Amino acid sequence: MSKPLSERYQQALRTLESIDQAQVFRFYEQLNDQQRDQLLTQVENIDWPEVARLVETHVKRTPALNLPKNVQPAPYYPCQPTSELKPRYQQARSLGEQLIREGKVAAFIVAGGQGTRLGWDGPKGTFPATPIRKLSLFGCFAEYLIALNIRFGVSIPWYVMTSLVNDADTRAFFAAQNYFGLNRQDVFIFPQAMMPAMDMATAKVLLADRDSLALSPNGHGGSLKALHTSGALKDMAQRGIEQISYVQVDNPIVRVVDPLFLGLHALDSAQMSSKMLPKCEPFEKLGNFCLINGQVTVIEYSNLPQELAVQRLDNGDLRFRAGSIALHAIRVDFVRKLNEAPGGFALPFNRAEKKVPFVDLQTGEMVSPQKPNAIKLETFVFDALPMAQTSIIYETSRDDEFAPIKNATAPGAVDSPATSTAMQIDRARTWLRQAGVEVADDAVVEIKATTALYPEDLRQVKLPKSIGPGEIVLL
Secondary structure, X not given: OOOOHHHHHHHHHHHHHHOOOHXXXXXXXXXXXXXXXXXXXXXXXXXXXXXXXXXXXXXXXXXOOOOOOOEEEOOOEOXXXXXXXXXXXXXXXXXXXXXXXXXXXXXXXXXXXXXXXXXXXOEHHHOEOOOOXXXXXXXXXXXXXXXXXXXXXXXXXXXXXXXXXXXXXXXXXXXXXXXXXXXXXXXXXXXXXXXXXXXXXXXXXXXXXXXXXXXXXXXXXXXXXXXXXXXXXXXXXXXXXXXXXXXXXXXXXXXXXXXXXXXXXHHOOOOEEEEEEEOXXXXXXXEEEEEEOXXXXXXXXXXXXXXXXXXXXXXXXXXXXXXXXXXXEEEHHHHHHHHOOOOOOOOOEEEEEEOOOEEOOOOOOEEOOOOOOEEEEEEOHHHHHHHOOOOOEEEOOHHHHOOOOOOOOXXXXXXXXXXXXXXXXXXXXHHHHHOOOEEOOOOEXXXXXXXXXXXXXXXXXXXXXXXOOOOEEEO
């Protein structure tokens, strides 16, 4: 039986008064019971001792960024193996396929965002992503998993992390889609934790409304904490899962579970590994994989010194060319270790100065600031890499695996629905041409994951001899 509102309020008030944040109840007496319940629920779901600690370390002051002098580019496995590496790649692919076949691999999609930047009213994962069918991003991932399930005779469990903003809508979408034909018992949906935004000048938590804290997700690093707090790690242990394939929600052609990458990761007994893309230019907005004191570390594009960013090798390649695209293989026991660290979850918080609308505590009116007024605190998943004893990096191809949808379509916009659609169509045309099909340059083609996961899979498919100008073909 739930506690009465009065008891919940008194308990929450004591907690907030102890850390000088009781102003969040400024309008409590003016709220109805439903509004009071909403505000109390938000307050009860915040780790206030953690907030109090972060106020001192990240809000009242800016943590110093101290890069060591000896920063080296991190080594990586190339996308195309050298002759010396070919046997290792064959061994790795076999091992990765074995791990999948034995039910030791789980897919993990980080999907806490809304489609606001896309002009889409709903969770980003529900956005229609493919050229012809307009299959949602969630649908793309589900279809990929179905293809793997068929290929390896398994049912790969799928863990989907939402946020409090989109959790209910995401669950409703999956239910309406009948879980895309997947076994309902193998889809585990859970929200990540939220963090309150705090006023830059006063270090006080802001209100988004009289009955609501100004909240935002605690960053993609919070996904590793949410695996623990949601019970997902416990579920994985019961299933015998050893490896997690981590991807983010915005890339419709990502290899949700990649046997070769997983195999290289497992062969080297790595705790957490990453895929990388070669950077197009020195200041491309991708984190940089570096070695610091022998540990793989990601340095944000904005933090890598310019003199390092522009360095080139004798062959003209960037010296720091390995860009992070948030694709990881992670051992389950490593995630558990991060959550059981002395002093709590091991990942550090990062400070971001943002414009956050808020309610004026004196007038009750909404204020829309014109410049950054608040501090948001978030964790980054790549900050776990230096904590891994062993970590490998594998180079993937833009053409094969990177067509993200982040920004609305507009002239000159990158990572938009239009650029993603063009890349998906280009990949499909290339695969068909490799299979001997003549394809017109303006033909619109979409290949389902259940038709082909790799170009060579098309050899087993009955294909047209040619696809003419302007034709629209779904395979």
